[in-house]
Amino acid sequence: MICSVTPRLKQEYKDRVISALKEEFGYNNVMQVPKLEKIVLSRGVGAAVADKKLIDHAIDELSNITGQRAVATISKKDVASFKLRKGMPIGAKVTLRGERMYEFLDRLVTTALPRVRDFNGIKASGFDGRGNYNLGVTEQIIFPEIDIDKVNKISG
Structure with missing residues (x-):
């Protein structure tokens, strides 16, 4: 039996937030209450144009942080000034949903964000007006899953 x-x-x-939001905003139905749908982690690796191994490192680090395999993001068009061609890998991303999403958010809030230097809370300016929130992290070493000795370059 799987537990x-x-x-x-x-x-x-489920226990507290839904009922508190229903009461505060006067929602009639549970389905009106906002909820998390997904968390997307992405990382751009501009130097990957010259060194293809950097994409593999970015994918491995995102996979270690989230517990889910990350995929490479591909450029959509040529940009001559960056020596970039269409179809070249330029970053990595992973989309979390369901149980993994909540587990990652819990680890982010309780473990990773308190490890940020001079952390004063998240800013309200990160919201885009459509219910999305954007949070930038300057160092990947705030996550305990990242081994500092194996990091080639500190980046967000």
Whole structure:
């Protein structure tokens, strides 16, 4: 028999957040309450134009952080000033949904963000007006899954 444990933040959302938002904003139905749909982590690797191994390192680091395989992002057009051709890998991304999304968010909030130097909370200016939030991280070493000794270059 397989026993799965509901992530802590997901349980908190179901138990307290939904009822609090319904009461505060006067929602009639549970389906009106905003919820997390997905978390997308992406990383641009501009130097990958010259060195293809950097993409593999970026994919490995994102995979270690999230627990899910990352994919390379491909350039859509030629940019002569960057020596970039259409179809070249220029970054990595991973999309988290469901249980992994809540587990990652929990680790981000409780473990990774407190390790950021001079962290004063997240800024409200990160919202785009459509319910999306954008958070930039300057160093990948804030995540405990990243081994500092194996990092080639510190980047976000």
